[in-house]
Amino acid sequence: xYDLIVVGGGPAGLAAALAAWEKGLRKVLIVERDRExxxxxxxxxxxxxxxxxxxxxxxxPEYAGRFISMVRSTGVExxxxxxxxxxxxxxxxxxxxxxxxxxxxxxxxxxxxxxCRERTRGAIAIPGTRPAxxxxxxxxxxxxxMEGWLPGKRVVILGSGDIxxxxxxxxxxxxxxxxxxxxxxxxxxxxxxxxVQCLQDFDIPLYLSHTVTEIRGEKRVEQVVVSRxxxxxxxxxxxxxxxxCDTLLLSVGLIPENELTRQAGIAIDPRTNGPMVxxxxxxxxxxxxxxxxxxxxxDLVDNVSAESLRAGEAAAEYVRNGDRAGQTLTVKxxxxxxxxxxxxxxxxxxxxxxxxxxxxxxxCRDSEILVTSGETLIAKYNRSHLAPGEMEHIVLPGVLxxxxxxxxxxxxxxx
Amino acid sequence: xxxxxxxxxPNGCHLRVDEEKDYLVTGNACPxxxxxxxxxxxxxxxxxxSTVRCRGGAYPRCPxxxxxxxxxxxxxxxxxxxxxxxxxxxxxxxDVVIENICGTGADLVATRNMEKEN
Numbered sequence: 221x222y223d224l225i226v227v228g229g230g231p232a233g234l235a236a237a238l239a240a241w242e243k244g245l246r247k248v249l250i251v252e253r254d255r256e257x258x259x260x261x262x263x264x265x266x267x268x269x270x271x272x273x274x275x276x277x278x279x280x281p282e283y284a285g286r287f288i289s290m291v292r293s294t295g296v297e298x299x300x301x302x303x304x305x306x307x308x309x310x311x312x313x314x315x316x317x318x319x320x321x322x323x324x325x326x327x328x329x330x331x332x333x334x335x336c337r338e339r340t341r342g343a344i345a346i347p348g349t350r351p352a353x354x355x356x357x358x359x360x361x362x363x364x365x366m367e368g369w370l371p372g373k374r375v376v377i378l379g380s381g382d383i384x385x386x387x388x389x390x391x392x393x394x395x396x397x398x399x400x401x402x403x404x405x406x407x408x409x410x411x412x413x414x415x416v417q418c419l420q421d422f423d424i425p426l427y428l429s430h431t432v433t434e435i436r437g438e439k440r441v442e443q444v445v446v447s448r449x450x451x452x453x454x455x456x457x458x459x460x461x462x463x464x465c466d467t468l469l470l471s472v473g474l475i476p477e478n479e480l481t482r483q484a485g486i487a488i489d490p491r492t493n494g495p496m497v498x499x500x501x502x503x504x505x506x507x508x509x510x511x512x513x514x515x516x517x518x519d520l521v522d523n524v525s526a527e528s529l530r531a532g533e534a535a536a537e538y539v540r541n542g543d544r545a546g547q548t549l550t551v552k553x554x555x556x557x558x559x560x561x562x563x564x565x566x567x568x569x570x571x572x573x574x575x576x577x578x579x580x581x582x583x584c585r586d587s588e589i590l591v592t593s594g595e596t597l598i599a600k601y602n603r604s605h606l607a608p609g610e611m612e613h614i615v616l617p618g619v620l621x622x623x624x625x626x627x628x629x630x631x632x633x634x635x
Numbered sequence: 636x637x638x639x640x641x642x643x644x645p646n647g648c649h650l651r652v653d654e655e656k657d658y659l660v661t662g663n664a665c666p667x668x669x670x671x672x673x674x675x676x677x678x679x680x681x682x683x684x685s686t687v688r689c690r691g692g693a694y695p696r697c698p699x700x701x702x703x704x705x706x707x708x709x710x711x712x713x714x715x716x717x718x719x720x721x722x723x724x725x726x727x728x729x730d731v732v733i734e735n736i737c738g739t740g741a742d743l744v745a746t747r748n749m750e751k752e753n
Contacts, residue, residue, distance in 0.1 A: 255693065256693070262747070265684050265685070265686060265698035265700075265746065266684045267684055277682070279684055279698060279700055279746040281698050281728075281746050281747035282728060282746050282747070285728050285747060285748060364686075365686055365696065365698060366694045367694065367696070368686070368688075368694070368695040368696045393685060393710075393714055394685075412640055412641075412642060412647035413642035413643075413647075415640070416639075416640055416642045417642065417681065421681070421707065604664070605647070
């Protein structure tokens with residue numbers, strides 16, 4: 221019997237297992253399907269990680285490396301090359317591994333840390349032929365940075381999220397010609413610093429309010445057609461540009477990977493596509509927790525680590541004290557806010573403060589974030605800049621929650 | 636007068652830098668923006684991250700970085716220099732791959748552990 225089984229050995233799983241160990245759990249197992257720990261960080265060889273958590277700028281493999289060494293220095297058990305097939309409500313974990321074969325393990329608590337995966341061409345339904353040469357940006361990143369293959373020589377990138385921007389620079393440095401980065405929204409989904417360092421440094425044009433409307437080619441991509449879109453994101457006829465290229469990279473969003481979660485009948489929040497969680501990252505089934513990108517897609521791994529450390533601590537507390545009861549507040553997203561994590565808060569569970577992560581649904585300047593309950597204003601925070609691509613965080617002092625009844629709501633008011 | 640977006644923090648201030656007034660920066664919300672504006676126009680620098688060939692490990696490429704920012708103009712010579720080297724596993728994080736790469740004063744260092752595979 222394990223105290224804790226962590227599903228996934230990426231940044232979330234590593235931090236969660238570490239925190240649980242530090243809080244006294246001694247029978248802890250991490251199950252990872254890849255051949256090594258570290259998850260997606262292993263292929264994110266660029267820098268910019270760790271400014272919050274380690275107070276220095278690290279690359280992805282370095283950031284992962286630090287957590288891996290910390291976990292390796294504990295007695296946390298690790299099973300690599302092992303895929304979890306099923307998680308049950310009574311905390312059985314069924315898995316199949318290269319060395320261990322099929323196993324069923326019983327745990328007192330489970331932490332879900334499966335991360336997310338990329339949306340593909342199928343998810344956005346781009347018309348045209350179906351040649352080779354269409355990759356998700358993350359798949360291309362793995363080929364280039366780990367396997368040593370360059371997926372193409374003349375490249376168009378659809379989507380200006382951070383992975384797309386990073387890959388524009390990466391493909392250029394490796395000798396490919398990146399012809400354009402195309403973004404359907406009127407603003408980039410990536411960080412400004414990436415637009416400067418990855419596109420402007422290499423004179424790669426960014427086409428905002430444009431999208432790919434056709435892929436052409438027999439065996440391999442030969443051309444892509446890019447059109448301008450109107451404010452409802454519909455392509456405008458007559459605005460077509462044709463790019464001669466052999467590769468299209470897609471950076472069109474990430475989806476939390478929650479098959480195991482759904483299979484166990486755990487409640488999913490349609491806003492995040494992740495499990496609904498309480499203030500301690502516990503899901504709708506007591507004793508099961510979730511953290512990292514499986515919960516909601518983060519921009520910064522530092523936030524993943526912070527959230528996962530809390531999940532690990534909460535799992536340790538569950539093993540000691542059992543179910544956490546108490547009065548529940550529902551957190552709602554009001555105008556301007558697209559989701560919140562946590563979605564529910566148990567008043568008794570809040571020690572001093574309660575952190576809430578959320579995203580806004582449009583770019584705002586000089587705004588106020590309002591926390592209300594019914595007609596009562598509970599707290600107010602000022603922000604000079606808000607964007608959907610940048611996750612926001614507020615820390616609500618626990619005493620203020622006493623003013624709330626039934627639910628609280630987060631909204632944005634632009635000055 | 637040059638306009639640029641500050642990359643120091645997510646605010647993304649729109650800076651205006653006056654080359655004729657000793658690189659006077661306006662539009663910045665904080666002192667770090669002023670410093671960024673000055674260096675970015677006089678001597679822009681970047682940390683370069685890439686991979687080099689590696690034999691005997693789990694993967695054929697080992698990630699590397701310059702351990703301090705190097706002049707932007709040196710990016711392509713640094714990339715060229717990386718092509719010329721090959722590592723052999725085992726490699727440890729921080730191992731120096733090329734000292735003082737291209738005379739920049741920065742060392743190229745490995746950014747992951749690559750154990751020897753049998």
